[in-house]
Amino acid sequence: xxxxxxxxxxxxxxxxxxxxxxxxxxxxxxxxxxxxxxxxxxxxxxxxxxxxxxxxxxxxxxxxxxxxxxxxxxxxxxxxxxxxxxxxxxxxxxxxxxxxxxxxxxxxxxxxxxxxxxxxxxxxxxxxxxxxxxxxxxxxxxxxxxxxxxxxxxxxxxxxxxxxxxxxxxxxxxxxxxxxxxxxxxxxxxxxxxxxxxxxxxxxxxxxxxxxxxxxxxxxxxxxxxxxxxxxxxxxxxxxxxxxxxxxxxxxxxxxxxxxxxxxxxxxxxxxxxxxxxxxxxxxx
Amino acid sequence: xxxxxxxxxxxxxxxxxxxxxxxxxxxxxxxxxxxxxxxxxxxxxxxxxxxxxxxxxxxxxxxxxxxxxxxxxxxxxxxxxxxxxxxxxxxxxxxxxxxxxxxxxxxxxxxxxxxxxxxxxxxxxxxxxxxxxxxxxxxxxxxxxxxxxxxxxxx
Numbered sequence: 001x002x003x004x005x006x007x008x009x010x011x012x013x014x015x016x017x018x019x020x021x022x023x024x025x026x027x028x029x030x031x032x033x034x035x036x037x038x039x040x041x042x043x044x045x046x047x048x049x050x051x052x053x054x055x056x057x058x059x060x061x062x063x064x065x066x067x068x069x070x071x072x073x074x075x076x077x078x079x080x081x082x083x084x085x086x087x088x089x090x091x092x093x094x095x096x097x098x099x100x101x102x103x104x105x106x107x108x109x110x111x112x113x114x115x116x117x118x119x120x121x122x123x124x125x126x127x128x129x130x131x132x133x134x135x136x137x138x139x140x141x142x143x144x145x146x147x148x149x150x151x152x153x154x155x156x157x158x159x160x161x162x163x164x165x166x167x168x169x170x171x172x173x174x175x176x177x178x179x180x181x182x183x184x185x186x187x188x189x190x191x192x193x194x195x196x197x198x199x200x201x202x203x204x205x206x207x208x209x210x211x212x213x214x215x216x217x218x219x220x221x222x223x224x225x226x227x228x229x230x231x232x233x234x235x236x237x238x239x240x241x242x243x244x245x246x247x248x249x250x251x252x253x254x255x256x257x258x259x260x261x262x263x264x265x266x267x268x269x270x271x272x273x274x275x276x277x278x279x280x281x282x283x284x285x
Numbered sequence: 286x287x288x289x290x291x292x293x294x295x296x297x298x299x300x301x302x303x304x305x306x307x308x309x310x311x312x313x314x315x316x317x318x319x320x321x322x323x324x325x326x327x328x329x330x331x332x333x334x335x336x337x338x339x340x341x342x343x344x345x346x347x348x349x350x351x352x353x354x355x356x357x358x359x360x361x362x363x364x365x366x367x368x369x370x371x372x373x374x375x376x377x378x379x380x381x382x383x384x385x386x387x388x389x390x391x392x393x394x395x396x397x398x399x400x401x402x403x404x405x406x407x408x409x410x411x412x413x414x415x416x417x418x419x420x421x422x423x424x425x426x427x428x429x430x431x432x433x434x435x436x437x438x439x440x
Contacts, residue, residue: 001327008288008305008351031352038347039329041306051305055352079341103417104395105332108341109348190330192416 003041010053014060014139014168020052022141022164028052030166032075032114035106036123054166060113063087070094070172074113082107090174093181093201097128100185102192116152117167119159119223121258122193126153126224128183129170130216131199137169138162146171149216153223178204178211182282185219186271188262194219195263196271198251198279202234210234210284215276220268221255229253230276239284248277290354294319295363303350310334310345312353313360321361321390325419332418335391336360342398344417361390364397372435373397382431384422392418396432405436 011017021028027049031037040046054060060075063084070091072081081087082098101107101115101124115125116136129136129149136147138161152160161167175181185197202213213234218224229250237243251272259265287302294317301316313319313336322345325333329347336345337359365371373396376382383389392415399406399414406414411432412425420428 002308002311003306006305007286008349010351010354031349034349034352035329035347038349042327053352102329103332104398104414105335105342105344105417106329106347109343 001042003038004044004047006041006048007050008053009050010056012056012058014054014057014166015141017052017054017057018139018141018164018166020050021166024050024052025163030054030117032117033077033109033111034114035102035110036114036118036120060168065090065174068174070174072112072170072172074117074167074169075111076113078102078107078110078112078115079104081112091132091172091181093128093132093183093199094172096181097124097183097197097199100124100183100187100197112170113167116170117159117161119153119157120193121156121222121224122188122191122195122197122219123224124183124185124194124197124218127194127197127199127216127218130224130226131181131201131214132172132175132216133214135171136167137171138165139168140165144168150226153225156222158223175201176203178206180204180283180285182279184275184279184282186275196220196268196275198272198275200276200279200283202239202280202283204239204284208239210237210239213280215251215280217251217272217276220252220257220272222258225255227251227253227276230280234280239280241281244280244284245277248273248280251276288351288354290351292350292353292355293357295359301350305349305351307350308346309336309348309350309353309358312350313345313358319360319362323387323390325387325391330419331388331391332395332415333388333391335394335418337394337398340401342395342417359394361393364393371397372438373400373432375438376431376434377428380427380431380434382423382428383420388418388420388422392420392428396428396435399432400436400439404439406432408433 029048215227233247257265323333325331
């Protein structure tokens with residue numbers, strides 16, 4: 001399997017990259033780690049005329065804390081996040097989700113920015129970004145803007161990024177004290193993609209009750225979503241087995257679930273409730 | 286339009302003009318005649334094409350040769366020599382970690398990466414570390430033993 005012909009430019013600054021994108025408008029695609037785009041190009045599902053490789057731009061690969069936020073450069077690999085001792089301490093959902101993506105080799109090369117911008121309906125990062133209330137920074141020749149994760153995933157493989165924009169950074173509010181998190185997924189055994197993936201970040205009050213919860217679910221529908229009904233049921237609730245199960249039962253309220261050969265829509269909905277229950281339980285420990 | 290790249294493979298610098306769509310695995314096999322790196326599934330699943338780029342095990346069927354411009358690549362040919370096998374290669378020999386051998390180069394490269402990161406892995410960690418490599422013959426048991434051998438040998 002060989003991609004169709006294309007031209008290739010590897011700019012060394014973000015300014016150059018966005019200039020190329022605005023110049024080539026419809027014909028160009030951004031190449032990050034390439035672990036979503038190159039497979040799509042080999043299958044000729046994508047046939048861009050020009051690849052703008054942002055892999056040679058310095059300063060797009062980092063994990064740092066600034067302004068009460070965790071800031072992750074778009075070219076940071078899954079492995080860098082998985083192996084970050086600091087993140088394991090302050091925001092364990094990130095390394096936990098990273099470690100469940102693909103396999104070792106994929107995590108060594110694939111990037112958080114590439115995965116988010118690709119918006120695969122079965123990818124892991126969208127669920128985590130939603131549950132962590134991430135803000136995604138987009139840069140274009142016109143300037144920079146922030147897009148909330150809740151507004152970022154528009155539809156199947158479609159994001160709120162506009163033509164000419166590059167996702168440059170992911171910003172996550174540093175979780176408060178008494179925050180519990182978890183990411184659990186039912187992986188498709190052949191591909192490793194999420195049949196269902198549930199990311200939970202919840203804050204408990206001093207008495208141990210749930211003060212607020214954020215639940216992101218991937219794999220079920222055409223895009224990852226916040227399970228608002230689950231969050232509402234958890235807010236103010238005591239986190240016992242019965243309450244958690246009752247809240248998790250709302251995992252697919254109002255959601256049009258996908259079905260395929262491996263998992264019917266009905267089975268996905270069932271799995272979503274089961275994995276939501278398990279993830280909330282794990283996060284509340 | 287072809288791009289000029291320079292890639293160090295097993296310590297030797299190669300200057301090549303390549304089409305941007307040339308995959309790294311094809312550069313290695315078809316241009317540089319290093320056929321130890323195998324092509325299996327071509328879909329980033331099986332791991333037969335695993336090589337190490339700048340210390341990171343990657344699937345060379347999912348990387349463009351132009352992305353490796355300036356990088357240092359190690360393939361199975363560069364891991365050890367016949368007279369002086371890499372401990373993981375020796376482990377596969379001693380513990381019969383292969384049958385048909387098709388997945389072996391990728392398994393060994395992934396095994397070497399694993400031992401770089403965890404010097405004394407448990408059997409579970411080995412199986413997890415090889416999750417990106419498929420073997421359809423051995424049932425993996427001897428592969429796990431081969432890596433365990435390499436870990437104890439490297440001490």
